Amino acid sequence: MLSQFSAIEGRSFGYWKLVIFLGVLALMGLGAFVAVEINGHGITGMNNKIAWGIPHVFAISLLVMASGALNVGSMSTVFAVKQFKQFGRFSAFLAIALLIGGLAVLMLDLGRPDRLLLTVMHMNFRSMFTLNVFLYSGFILLCFLYLWSMFEYQQFTKVIGSAAFLWRVILTTGTGSIFGVIHAREVFHSAITAPTFVAISLSSGTAISILLLVTTFKRTNRVLEDKVVFGLRNAFIFFTFLVAYLLVVEKFTRYYSPAFYDVQSWILTGPYAWLYLFGVWGATIIIPLAVLFNPKFGNSIGGVMVASFSSIIGTFAFVAHLLLAGQSYPLKMFPGYEVSSAFLDGQVATYTPALIEFVLGFGGIGIAGVIYLLGIKFFRMIPNEAVAPEGYELPWNP
Amino acid sequence: MTMDRRTVLGLGGVAAAGVALAPGLTLIAAPPPDKSEASGDQRWAMLIDVTKCESNCTACTRACRQENNVPLFGDPTRDIHWIRKLEIRDKDHRRPSVSLPVLCNHCENPPCAHVCPTEATFIRKDGIVLVDKHRCIGCRYCMLACPYKARSLVYHKTEFPEGGNPNVPIRAKGVVEKCTFCVHLVDDGKQPACVQACGHAGHKAMIFGDLNDPKSEIAMRIREVKTQTIREDLGLKPHVHYQGL
DSSP states (O other): OOOOEEOOOOOSHHHHHHHHHHHHHHHHHHHHHHHHHHHOGGGSSOOSSOOSOHHHHHHHHHHHHHHHHTHHHHHHHTTOOGGGGGGHHHHHHHHHHHHHHHHHHHHHTSSOGGGTTHHHHSOOTTSHHHHHHHHHHHHHHHHHHHHHHHHTOGGGHHHHHHHHHHHHHHHHHHHHHHHHTOTTOTTTOOTTHHHHHHHHHHHHHHHHHHHHHHHHHHHTTOEEOHHHHHHHHHHHHHHHHHHHHHHHHHHHHHHHSGGGHHHHHHHHHSTTHHIIIIIIIIIIIIHHHHHHTSTTTTTSHHHHHHHHHHHHHHHHHHHHIIIIIHHHSOOOSSTTEEEEETTOTTSOOOOOOOHHHHHHHHHHHHHHHHHHHHHHHHSOOEESEEOOOTTOOOSOOO | OOOOHHHHHHHHHHHHHHHHHHHHHHHHSOOOOOOOOSOTTOOEEEEEEGGGOOTTOOHHHHHHHHHHTOOOOSOTTTOOOSEEEEEEEETTOOSOOEEEEEEOOOOSSOHHHHHOTTOOEEEOTTSOEEEOTTTOOOOOHHHHHOTTOOOEEOOSOOOOOTTOOTTSOOOOTTOEEOOOOSHHHHTTTOOOHHHHHHHHTTOOOEEEEETTOTTSHHHHHHHHSOEEOTTGGGOOOOSEEEEOO
């Protein structure tokens, strides 16, 4: 069943249309960066209460999905799920593409991006950001080595693949800890924030892999056996349950303590409740599970695609909710007291994202997309056909 | 010259290795020069007696703006506040409201410095927490970490204000800044502008001094009267104390 790999032809009008479209998105993102660089962040919707806005939502979501994209490869290399071995190259390459897209947005949104080199010249190892500099660059290195071993030195694939798997768990823990360690913010601060990031990277990484694999195989007229996709679907279902489990445990633990009643009630009823209920729960958990446990849709490729797409939207919603609700909720400087000031203390922060923030964010998607499309054109990333091993049967179907 | 794809992949790996390892070079680089010429013998702190702070008085905030060239942009969500006046009242409204200034607390364990990736935020030996505005990359992580909302990003380009203070630079676009305890005045043996202004306004609600000097007014007051700090539970050991809160 292990197929030969080949680069896609990439000569069709449709292919180049997509490359140009994503390239234009990337260029527009670059334009947005230049505009912010010249005019300052005053032209964005961010303010002194919501200091991280839509660009961060895009950047962090892409970083989370990048680490998750390695799942498919890890499942074969680390957990010996043979039918996914053929996607190892795709998996490692997609992880690199998404990570570069996410990092680009993160870096281009800095107040002084011209000083980026300072992050490697003066390092503060107590900062989660600094640790993440190592984690992200190390991840790219490991993915490259993983790719190289799959291309050239397959005797090292297991070792490097296992190291990459371990690294991606630490990496996503690092990303989640950017928020989890912030004691001042009630919505952020939790030991379970980082594991939830790991879980959501598993679900969203698998989801984006499903979407891209199905689309790529279909558009290049290659065979992708349904059974293989349904294997990914089964993993995706369990990852989604894992996200739900962690979200429930977090809510249960918080609601158990009266100290958190205010903030938790605000999350469920405040201005970002819609994002939490419809985005985090609806798009990440309920819609995918409802679709996948429907005997008709759950056993159709279309249904799996819809569930995957919903999960990706949900991942953006999860990051957006944590980030925006976390910053909007007033700091409790004087618990039990009402506070007011000219600096809007005691008030829930308002934030209206500017169009330019979305342009910058979509620029990151454009960069990741162009890298992916060019990668599969110039390298042998995709198998000629992807079929399950002989005699393989799915252990269960919804 | 042509390169085969394996070479391209290999070169990509080498580039990634470079990116991954470059940060590590600082591990073997020479230690950074001592950023602070300040003396570790002193520990500057502030005490604010809220019973003397008038609700309608903004002398401290105005003096801060004047001294440090802190502009107002006319947008409350983006205006820079190094010090601000808060009104607090109990939720049942049984007691009269209390007015007090809030500024950077110059914590002993400052979360802003902990999260700063480039060490742009640092603590001087005398305990003053400062931002090296030439090293700040504007990531704003410190703004998320500060429990006092004491930090502001400079969202717009600023210009030297009419009648501004030539001894202090203007605020830099794209950089996060905050109260310096008027370090330029403190180093000259003077009091921060807000403390001076409070005294000139006749309230004398703010005291600034050296906690390590047992004979200083602030050290004696903190020893003798009940004071508290904001969010003591966070373990940050803030050095702005409040009396009568």
